[in-house]
Amino acid sequence: MLAVPAAFVVVVLTATSASADCQEIYNPETGQFELDCSDGGGDPGGGGEEPGGGSSTCNYNGREIPCTGPMGSVWSSVHECWIGPSAEEIGDKLEPPPGQTNEDGAWRMCFFPPPGSSWEYTWVQTGEVGIDPVVLANRAIASMDLDPIKIGIVPESAPNRAGLVGLPVWMWVDSPTDDTFGPITASASEGSVSVSATASVSSIVWDMGDGTKVNCTGKGTPYADHYGKQDSPTCGHRYAKMSTDQPEGAYQVTATSHWVVEWTGGGQSGTIEFDLTTNPLPIRIGEAQVLTQ
Structure with a gap:
């Protein structure tokens, strides 16, 4: 394990304990990431609750991590680590691998995300x-300011x-717009890298509040x-019981739109879904009541 200058102590990941926000920080003396649950810690990732949650969140094995790590390093999905300063900048002289020259590349610090906590x-x-480019794709998504239907x-x-x-229940997307149903396109750039992303809703899951979920494609x-008492030709439901035993005497209906974002740029392409x-x-x-005399 090579030494890291003592001036660099960087928060790279957060967790939650019962009493405080915990942060994994890099300890330059041990060369390890250690859990700090002292008060005053914040969440550098911003929570990640919204799609395209800003430029600070990247993905690693299905979980969110900061896009920046120790010593100003930048997350690389290719190397699956934060790429930091070169060996030359640290003061180490290393020979290039066979077939390579110093003009072809450089030995760079590769900080691995916890667990592992090493580089x-x-x-x-x-x-x-x-x-x-994934970071720029998320920036593009954030700029779309997408909303539920x-x-x-x-x-x-x-x-x-x-x-x-x-009786039939009809469900549909009321007054669909680009930011509630798509398609909508946005781009983001930094330096020489530019990414374009196009987002659209692929399906909507309607939770009818009675234990039934209806998956519909299209706007309904x-x-x-x-139409009278006809069933909806595209998205419908029928309730089998009255809602009188439900909270507030009503079924609570929600609609979950599934967004699919296709992005390309920086020599890469991919799909983001949320x-x-x-x-x-x-x-x-x-329930209809029949009165008799």
Whole structure:
């Protein structure tokens, strides 16, 4: 393990304990990442709750990590580590690997994410490491300012409105826009690297509040009076029970749109997927009463 200048102590990952925010920090004396649960620690990753959660979050084995690491290093999805200063900058003189010259590349510090908490020199080709294009793709997504859909549904959600058990329920995307359904395209650049990303909704999962989830592709069909009691041809449901035993006497309906983003740039391409869910919408379902004398 090679020594790291003592001036560099960098937060690289966060976790949560019962009493405080914990951070994994690089200890230059041991060359290891150590867990610090002292008060005052923040979350350098910003939470990652929104799609394209900013330029500080990258992905590693299905989890989010900061895109910057110790000593100003930059995450590389190719090497699966943060690429930092060269051996020459640290003061170490290393010979290039066989068949390579100092003009072809350099030995660079490669900081591995926890678990592992270590680093080693790795050979990096000249111009290979800059900003990760995935970071720029996430920036492009963030600039789209995407929102959940606006729910269109019959029966309508209102205190004086109710549907009936067994009658068709129609669901659709009300007044779709580029930022609620797509397609929408945006780009982001840094230095010589530019990435273009196009996002669109591939499907919508409707949670009907009665234990049923309906997966619909497309925007659905808006209901009109002339349809009468027909089923929706594209996205519908029928309730089997009244909603009187539900909280507030209504089924809580949500719609989760599944976004797919295709991006390309920096000599790479990829797909980013995420979901956006609406707030619950109360739908009341009653039962027709027949009066006899």
